[in-house]
Amino acid sequence: MKIAEKFEELRENKESALIAYICAGDPDSHVTKSAVETLVEGGADIVELGLPFSDPIADGPTIQEASDRAIRKGMNPDKYFELVKSLSVKVPLICMTYYNIIHKYGIRSFVDSCIEARISGIIVPDLPIEESTELKQCCENNNIDLIHLISPITNDERLKKILNNSSGFLYLISQTGVTGSDSNIDSGLESLIKKIKKYTDTPVAVGFGISNLSQVRNIISYGADGVIAGSVFVKTIASGKNMEHELLQIAKELKMGTRHD
């Protein structure tokens, strides 16, 4: 399913998107598979599946540790695509990885493998717009969304450049920092979302440090089309206790905040 179609469907149902991130292969492919199914059951509208890299500079300690565990257990691009192919969930899937992994695999081959695995979008947090021309072209030719990030300190000139190239959705970073930091969602975010929406129709989803219902409610009330939560799920998987039950509860709770009433 295309990401745009999903957002369209959600809009008709008066909902915003819950986008759930977990790291593939942490602690192994089997657990990842059941975690993805559980998250979707709990209400995740889109699943972002991390393909781990040894040096993930945009991520905080939670996701770095998850990546280390997954790599140690042998997760790699080939196993990743195999795992994604084996998923039977009906929601759009997004591949999140760092540029060296794609570069090493070969840009065209990587995009080909994504198509084969029915991946709808790619997020590369260390690939700013200036460096993304080649991957962007390849994604466009193959109808895959390359999702760009925007931060609270992205200036207007950069913002326009990014918006002109946006597809799928825009990943708005809630604050300066890395994934999993304590978030203080404030009104600065509201005016930023309003500003972006003035320039573009592409949906805006907010991520980094999202872990509870009241944050989600606030973000949605500011006009965001979705929220992205990752570290909160990754921590739950790492703790291992009642994993499926816990994941289900957290996803359900966060999903509640995305329904407009």
Add this chain to the structure above:
Amino acid sequence: MHTKKYGIYGGQFVPELLMPALEDLESEYNKFSKNPDFLKDLTYYLTDFAGRKTPLYYARNLSKKYGIKIYLKREDLVHGGAHKLNNTIGQALLAKYMGKKRIVAETGAGQHGTATSMAGATLELDTLIYMGSKDVKRQMTNVQRMKMLGSGVKAVETGSKTLKDAINEALRDWVTNIETTHYLIGSVVGPHPYPMIVRDFQSVIGNEVKKQILEKEGRFPDSIVACAGGGSNAIGIFYPFINENNVKLFAVEAGGNSMQVTDKAAMHSASMCSGEIGILHGACTKVLQNREGQILESHSISAGLDYSGVGPELAYFAENGRVSPCNVTDNEALNAFHELCFTEGIIPALESSHALAYVMKNAKSGLLGDLVVVNLSGRGDKDLNTVINITGDSYENC
């Protein structure tokens, strides 16, 4: 955009959050690097704080032994014991001029951390050093030095718990505290404009050599030899000679135990000699990686060369043939260390011992010509424990 790259190398492969900071850093640097007050301050610190210029020393005994003229550029005499301060004082001053209150830096063995702490103390900047927890244990003396100089030292527990993870963590700190903080990177690595800024500050080495060798010999050397991990001392001495095509430039990498590589780690740190094109710490460069694109842990007897990547500009010069990358093993470096101690009365850093070893190995072949300058990038006091652990404390066999 092309000015941000050296051929295909370099660039800015960083999170969006860093892009405004990098743009800002570049424009501020371009402004202040021409500002007379900044330059006056820089000269003041380099001269009377760091102790420049450093001598270009004609090593008589070594020259006699190998039958060619060997000069040592004495960066070991810079305050702190290595060339590192040339860069840290420059960047800390830049941070000050930019109105930043805080600097963060990564360190492997603690040399860059110490030099950053010195610059941070004298320029009254709040200083925090990230260091892999493995390195913290191995380099306790340097940890104490940094603390004594007033810096915070944060042990990094993620990944391989060494230099590359300390860089990751320093980048994360910078991303989080971007308004108040300058990230003071320690080598010619990372996203643009860092490789350029660090190169410029380290070029003081080569600029001095140019004048000194003309005074002493009336001509440029046939070759210049420097060790290369990230490559800041190498590019610093090479760069002013880059258009002097008769001067051969040799960048000696750490050949470690052997040139073998497993799926997780390399037994060496020779990224120019045997790495592949990849993206690490914000730049496209030569990196040690496995076939899946995971960065390999590197190895070297010398902590300062123990890095999985190399500065992008150096990778570029290696590719276009201007710089010849080469390597020597841990053992060869260790032997050179002892030889310089005995023959010249100078204890070299194990990093610089790699450059010395290459000269000793090739002096008689004619490869280096008759007149060679070696960048003696640091002193070896910091390495005594490492050396004693391997060699023991009796050197009769050397």
